[in-house]
Amino acid sequence: MLGLMINEKEAEELIYMLKREMDELLMDFADERINVVVKYAMEERYHLLFSLFKRIAPPNECIPYIRKSKFNNNNLEIN
Template identity: 40%
Template sequence: MLGMLFNEKECKELDYVIRKELDEMLLDLGDSRLDREIRYAIANRYKTVFRMYARFAPAKELSKYARNARISQFK
């Protein structure tokens, strides 16, 4: 396990960067032009980044990025 210390400004910047990355990945996952394998790789990366965000995000913010695992996005 790796620990890091951030000041308030750095925490806000990290929050912003992670939220923007999650937004971009959600857009990519909804793009039907991408191959199934690419969307699968993006979905795996999304899970990792989402877990990172879940460590410090409030529940209200976190619910905006939660995905329903039962819905198949790989049609």
């Protein structure tokens, strides 16, 4: 386990960066041209970013970014 001490300004910047990255991934999930295997990797990345985000962001800012995994090990279909 690692610890991180940051001030309020740095926390706001981290929240902003994580939001932008998650927004970009959410847009890419809707793109039909992206292969399902790539979307699976994107899903793993999204969950990692969201776990970081929910540690520093207020709960009301986390709610819009909660999503159910569409791509998991049980229903991964490779075309």
